[in-house]
Amino acid sequence: MATADSIWLRPERAARGPAPGYDRDTLAAAGVTLADAHGLAAVTMRAVADALGAGPASLYRYIATREELVELMVDRAHSEIRHPEPGGDWLEDLLGLAHESRRVTLAHPWLLDATATRTPLGPNTVAYLEGALGALSGLEVPYRAKLEAIAVLSAVVTALTRTEITQARAGRTLPQWQQARAAYLTHVATSGQHPHLAAAFAAQNADDDEPVEHLFDRIVTGVLTGLLHSDAV
Amino acid sequence: MATADSIWLRPERAARGPAPGYDRDTLAAAGVTLADAHGLAAVTMRAVADALGAGPASLYRYIATREELVELMVDRAHSEIRHPEPGGDWLEDLLGLAHESRRVTLAHPWLLDATATRTPLGPNTVAYLEGALGALSGLEVPYRAKLEAIAVLSAVVTALTRTEITQARAGRTLPQWQQARAAYLTHVATSGQHPHLAAAFAAQNADDDEPVEHLFDRIVTGVLTGLLHSDAV
């Protein structure tokens, strides 16, 4: 049954027939729980079915493919993004939205993997987009620039959150491959070539006391003001 | 044989024993050819072995895992990045490097998938980093800000190139899922809710004549100047 439609346009329940035992959101919730605990790779069809007490093939009555399950999971996670009412200052509003995005991503690190390649676009993601556009509604700037700014903002927030998660994970478990990478990096830094990198590497471990939120604010603000050349501070 | 070392620190040839029939770069080249033609998913161990005329299990004499093969491929692709000599203006130099990054990514679109989650760090990627730091060497700015700027730049270039590739692909083949997404988007835009999104959607299809390179320059310049608050231009 090749359903070419998007899952968001496909009706959840069939018109006729017995009532389904589960629903999409239940599948998504089970997938989110699994991914939160053991990463996105642990979200296999069989694992989700087991968590639900269902047979491995039952899930295909609700979703057409695993990709769609991930899409449901992403949108469910995005539903946790709070949308505060706009306060008039577009920079502050957008910064608040960026903080929400970061918070949810820290709570569900697998979002980085799920949204790295594809760009799921469910109702809650759409609501996020609408919110961001609403924050910029007072700005006298072409729509294209606003969409660009939002896309760049999203990319930057993702990148920042990714390094934050990576560093936090390295601090706890130091999981082999990170160790191997550090070894290679010090090898590169002390090799004599790459002088700039060596200097940066040495300077990096010196003063690291800036709070993460402050760094986050500084970078996001810089990027946004650079893109929308604001006159406000 | 659990080799915990990075592949870049592991010796390519063994000290004793017969000469290997292939080498790492040959594997990487075969993988790149396959990925260029049919995407990263087509780079399976068996496919690479077939392309080389080798048995499916032979590759594991050169790499420990498929991840390492992808790492080799990424670094080989990054070797195509040209490093022009610095011209004194850091913004121009960094912009040139960004263009090189975009060019190589357009030539090897699978780089987006390969670098989406992981961040391979081979010799050529390190050389790129060194070049970017070198371009900023004249700036009176803490090293941390330079590293941040480079990371953000990389994220932005990736995002821009991804949308560019996606749109180009949609223009040619319009591959089903894009069609489904467009259907959902128009459904959202015409639903009455999401007024800002509807307005943006309507305005987007109006005037689209800005050349891609110009848009690229504009955004990258905006982001960089916003981050490093340049006084130039």
Place this chain on the structure above:
DNA sequence: CTTCAACTGCGATCGATGTTCGCAGTTCTG
């Protein structure tokens, strides 16, 4: 030159995964 440990290529195979097929049971509709 001999010897042998070390390495190479690789066929066979394992476990896991996403997905399909067909069937029995269930439920809503006309």
Place this chain on the structure above:
DNA sequence: CAGAACTGCGAACATCGATCGCAGTTGAAG
């Protein structure tokens, strides 16, 4: 009440990454 439509799902298939063990080959030590 009868049949159509749908559900749950056991079994199976193709494909994937990875492992194991063996025969053949090489290079260095004595």
